[in-house]
Amino acid sequence: MAPNTKKNLLDRLKDGVVIGDGGFVFSLEKRGYVKAGPWTPEAAVEHPDAVRNLHREFLRAGSDVMQAFTFYASDDKLINRGNEAGQLYTGSDINEAACKIAREVANEGDALVAGGISQTPTYLSGKGKEAVKTEFRKQVEVFKTKTDFLICEYFEHIEEMEWAIQVCKETNLPVAATMCIGPEGDMHNISAGDCAVRMAQAGADVVGLNCHYDPFKMLEAIAQMKSALDAKGLKPYLMTQPLAFHTPDAQKQGFIDLPEFPFALEPRVCTRWDMQRYAREAYDLGVRYIGGCCGFESYHIRAVSEELAKERGKLPESSKKHDPWGEGLRMHTKPWVRARARKSYWEYLNPATGRPFSAAYSKPDNWGVTAGSEELKQKAESTTNEELQKVFNRSAK
Numbered sequence: 001m002a003p004n005t006k007k008n009l010l011d012r013l014k015d016g017v018v019i020g021d022g023g024f025v026f027s028l029e030k031r032g033y034v035k036a037g038p039w040t041p042e043a044a045v046e047h048p049d050a051v052r053n054l055h056r057e058f059l060r061a062g063s064d065v066m067q068a069f070t071f072y073a074s075d076d077k078l079i080n081r082g083n084e085a086g087q088l089y090t091g092s093d094i095n096e097a098a099c100k101i102a103r104e105v106a107n108e109g110d111a112l113v114a115g116g117i118s119q120t121p122t123y124l125s126g127k128g129k130e131a132v133k134t135e136f137r138k139q140v141e142v143f144k145t146k147t148d149f150l151i152c153e154y155f156e157h158i159e160e161m162e163w164a165i166q167v168c169k170e171t172n173l174p175v176a177a178t179m180c181i182g183p184e185g186d187m188h189n190i191s192a193g194d195c196a197v198r199m200a201q202a203g204a205d206v207v208g209l210n211c212h213y214d215p216f217k218m219l220e221a222i223a224q225m226k227s228a229l230d231a232k233g234l235k236p237y238l239m240t241q242p243l244a245f246h247t248p249d250a251q252k253q254g255f256i257d258l259p260e261f262p263f264a265l266e267p268r269v270c271t272r273w274d275m276q277r278y279a280r281e282a283y284d285l286g287v288r289y290i291g292g293c294c295g296f297e298s299y300h301i302r303a304v305s306e307e308l309a310k311e312r313g314k315l316p317e318s319s320k321k322h323d324p325w326g327e328g329l330r331m332h333t334k335p336w337v338r339a340r341a342r343k344s345y346w347e348y349l350n351p352a353t354g355r356p357f358s359a360a361y362s363k364p365d366n367w368g369v370t371a372g373s374e375e376l377k378q379k380a381e382s383t384t385n386e387e388l389q390k391v392f393n394r395s396a397k
């Protein structure tokens with residue numbers, strides 16, 4: 001289907017629910033195509049098949065949006081702290097390649113393509129509005145002819161988010177804006193409600209949250225955003241793209257602050273049944289763009305699609321290999337597994353972790369550094385051993 005014959009984002013949101021995709025950097029890191037640390041998306045150039053395949057999985061699971069793999073593809077991030085990606089490619093090289101792949105897969109179905117921008121080292125280093133906007137503009141320049149709408153995602157400071165929205169509003173594309181904050185608000189102590197109001201006032205058509213918290217903690221913050229928006233008579237669509245990790249113990253910095261981030265989060269992974277509950281609760285709260293972020297795999301998105309099948313009037317392709325509430329288990333050879341072929345078995349199951357010494361909660365690091373702090377200043381040179389030793393010592397205390 002040619003891009004311009006597809007129904008646009010805002011019409012889809014007006015008429016129903018839009019299902020987003022899941023986590024790209026986390027998923028591709030596990031498969032060996034992304035490096036944890038910089039988390040930059042040069043795989044769009046280096047391993048287009050891996051990126052294409054992941055898009056395809058989400059499409060089959062019911063995603064209505066192919067988010068081009070452009071996360072952190074700003075020139076300043078690609079060279080930050082010795083990252084070699086920036087020696088090899090410009091942000092534009094990566095963004096062009098990512099848009100091409102996303103469009104290709106989107107056209108295998110009825111999906112839209114989104115281009116995303118996110119927080120920059122330039123902002124964290126305190127270089128100011130114009131320098132930050134210059135980074136965004138280079139990315140949006142590519143997206144404006146190659147995508148159907150724009151997403152400003154993963155901002156932890158509302159001030160930088162406003163600058164991102166302003167740059168996106170220089171195009172005619174719809175703009176979705178999600179911050180990676182929770183019920184405690186942004187890093188400069190602006191409440192979630194005030195952040196929502198400011199995003200809407202800056203011109204975002206869709207407002208919400210992504211990453212940093214599990215679906216249920218995220219919905220608490222969304223409820224705050226909704227009341228603040230209602231109080232001001234603002235009516236943007238609401239959007240959620242949470243983690244697929246349980247984070248009841250996360251504080252202001254979300255999962256980044258948990259000691260298990262990013263290499264030992266597995267015991268916290270949400271089940272598909274958790275995701276059905278998430279989809280229902282989000283929908284009932286009025287969220288109409290429902291997707292996922294880090295840890296969200298295609299089976300999680302399929303669960304969202306299945307929970308909302310009635311509202312959407314359809315099931316996704318990958319549900320051909322998945323019966324509602326596990327009813328396919330009736331074909332299992334063992335009778336006790338056949339006994340699990342029902343909703344009442346899975347819906348309230350409390351899964352064991354299999355880790356006898358595992359605590360339910362961890363203690364977040366809580367260093368309290370935010371934009372403006374000396375320690376958050378970024379640079380192109382690699383982190384030195386002395387600098388590392390300093391943070392090792394501090395973390396040992």
Ligand code: CBH
Binds near residue numbers: 022024025071256293
């Ligand atoms: O990859 C994706 O799915 C993106 N749409 C969102 C990534 S959210 C943040 C990833 C980790 C950030 C960090 O540690 O700096």
Ligand code: ZN
Binds near residue numbers: 293
């Ligand atoms: Zn994320």
